[in-house]
Amino acid sequence: MSNLQLSHTNTPTWLYRGISEIFPNQPDSQDANDNLAQRLALTKRPLRVKLGIDPTGADIHLGHSIPVRKLRAFQDAGHTAVLIIGDFTARIGDPTGKSEVRRQLSIAEVKQNAETYLDQVRPILDFDTPGRLEIRYNSEWLAGLDLTKILDLLATMTVGQMLAKEGFAERFQQENPIYIHEFLYPLMQGYDSVAIQADVELGGTDQKFNIAVGRDLQRHFGQTPQFGLLVPIIIGTDGVQKMSKSLGNYVGLGENALSMYSKLEKIPDALLEEYFELLTNLPLGDLPKEPRDRQKLLALNIVTQYHGETAAKEAQNAAADIVKTGFTAQADAVPEFPLANVEFPAKLFYILKVSGLCKSSGEGQRLIKDGGVKLEGDRVSDVDLTFDSPAPLDGKVLQVGRKKFIRLIS
DSSP, rough: OOOOOOOOOTTTTGGTOOOSEEEEETTOOOOOTHHHHHHHHHHHSOOOOEEOOOSSSSSBHHHHHHHHHHHHHHHHOOOOEEEEEOTTGGOOOTTTTTTSOOOOOHHHHHHHHHHHHHHHHHHTTTOTTTTTTEEETTTHHTTTOOOHHHHHTTTTSSSHHHHTSHHHHHHHTTTOOOOOOHHHHHHHHHHHHHHHOOOEEEEEGGGGHHHHHHHHHHTTOOOOOOOOEEOOOHHHHHHHSSSTTTTTOOBBBTSSSHHHHHHHTOOOOOHHHHHHHHOOSSSSGGGGSHHHHHHHHHHHHHHHHHHHHHHHHHHHHHHHHHHHOOOOGGGSSSEEEEESSSSSSHHHHHHHTTTTSSSSHHHHHHHHHTTEEEETTEEOOOOTTTEEESSSGGTTTEEETEEEEEEEEO
């Protein structure tokens, strides 16, 4: 996946696995300010590697784990991971890629979400080795900024530069409102880099603008600008759109072992190499040739990372039993789907889509028409079957065909 040019024979290969872009990147330069390999080789101290996560929701998925895994790679190489919980910036929400203003969260909501985030990344990061991890909350420095400092930050960018940011430009052209506080978001995220004196910042490819703002602010405050390392936005389990809870094509880090395994063993063949590269440490040259064997290996490896080897093997066996005998023989092991992800009232074909049992509402309608959908073992024939609340569905198993099952839970 990475097409980055390597500059030195002593460049660590782990650095480039799963990376879309490093900037600045002048591979033939001897300057440690525009060649990360030189910075790694010449700096006599552990680099401070920043990753910021805004706790805007309760759960995170495998797509969110990709930069966290790269953060762990830096830890294993002896550097200091600085995980910034954006408890202050989350109250605004990153406007990147949004067509409208985000709802502002309360302090209590942000605090509760932050606690669940840390629990979910714990299996990935090294929390135990001294000096390898700092967990910081950006309210430490952002909550105390006075108007003078805020004006100083605002003076580093023009309105034209802000409107060049993806999302802002589209909203401006479409005459959708852009609120002034949204302009502050990339400046506050950039100021995080100043506050913790970051050498490197990790983020998805959609974060390049925000990371570049951090470089500009570090120059403004007399610091050496950080390097930006961008990782891909992973395609979801449907094989079409980016992984997203709202699209139902995600694998949550907090899901039980069987739920994770059942989703991952069905990853489309075309995505397998990308999933192996971004979500495992397995050597890419030693993978099985048969796609089905690859799917099983991928599922087993990832579930092991989050639940341990014993639970992963049990999930693999349970998944095989479900396929052979139907959900009744493994009723307690059916993957769960929270109905909190559904906006009620809701038609059953919509629930099929949101839960990931099918790719679209149209496909859900066709499946119902063809008699391929069962609810708690009973075949559904009403294409427009609607539920006003989650109560009638709580605890029931929704089935598509012979091999796809989920248990709906409130």
